[in-house]
Amino acid sequence: MQKHWMKIAVVAVIAVIGAVLFFAPFTADDETTAPPAPDFASVAAVENARLVLPPDAGEPARISFDVRNLAADNTLYITGVAVENSSGAVLGSPERPVTESLAQVPVPPGETVSFGSGESQVVLANYNSEVVPGARVNMRLTFGDADSLVVPMTVEYAGAGTGSADGDAGKAS
Numbered sequence: 796m797q798k799h800w801m802k803i804a805v806v807a808v809i810a811v812i813g814a815v816l817f818f819a820p821f822t823a824d825d826e827t828t829a830p831p832a833p834d835f836a837s838v839a840a841v842e843n844a845r846l847v848l849p850p851d852a853g854e855p856a857r858i859s860f861d862v863r864n865l866a867a868d869n870t871l872y873i874t875g876v877a878v879e880n881s882s883g884a885v886l887g888s889p890e891r892p893v894t895e896s897l898a899q900v901p902v903p904p905g906e907t908v909s910f911g912s913g914e915s916q917v918v919l920a921n922y923n924s925e926v927v928p929g930a931r932v933n934m935r936l937t938f939g940d941a942d943s944l945v946v947p948m949t950v951e952y953a954g955a956g957t958g959s960a961d962g963d964a965g966k967a968s
Contacts, residue, residue: 835942838866839902844934844946846878846919846926847911850954856919856926857953858884858934859911860946864902871902872939878948879932881922886910899939928952 844860858878864871876884886900902908910917926932930950937943 835938835944838869838942839863839871839938839944840865841936841944841946844948846932846934846948846950847953848926848928848950850952856922857911858917858919858948859909860917860934860948861907861909862902862936863907864904866904868904870904872899873902873908873936874899874939875937876917877935877937878919878922879934880925881919881932883921884917884919884934886917926950 840863842861842863844858847857847859849856858876862871862873873886876886878884900908928950931947932950934946934948935943936946
């Protein structure tokens with residue numbers, strides 16, 4: 796019986812030494828380690844997000860939102876948009892057909908770019924039956940460095956007079 800306890804004690808000591816040696820490199824301060832990246836929500840803000848359904852069923856919906864670049868010295872580039880319960884969200888402009896997308900949209904430092912009216916817009920061509928007036932859906936904006944922001948949006952109906960630039964605000968999370 797005493798031999799058995801002796802074996803357990805030796806194995807326990809070996810396990811403790813092994814654990815100390817294994818975890819020691821991970822706990823040591825290493826000056827070559829890069830500092831953590833700032834939270835992307837501190838670099839970009841998305842506001843006034845909403846999805847406006849067209850008066851005619853089957854037509855593309857319009858997504859309105861504002862992107863504000865909070866960075867002092869870096870231009871942000873919006874490279875993609877995806878909307879929950881849908882496919883086919885496209886960054887575009889009034890001069891381009893819905894099927895042709897802009898490659899990226901720049902947001903200069905300290906400036907705000909508005910989507911939904913004017914030069915830039917996001918069009919949602921394919922959405923399912925869960926996208927109805929009053930529903931909440933999430934939009935994911937992807938930026939050039941692969942960071943993304945998820946924004947909740949309220950779904951509105953353009954035929955009810957809500958297709959203007961004013962309305963419920965969606966804020967990035």
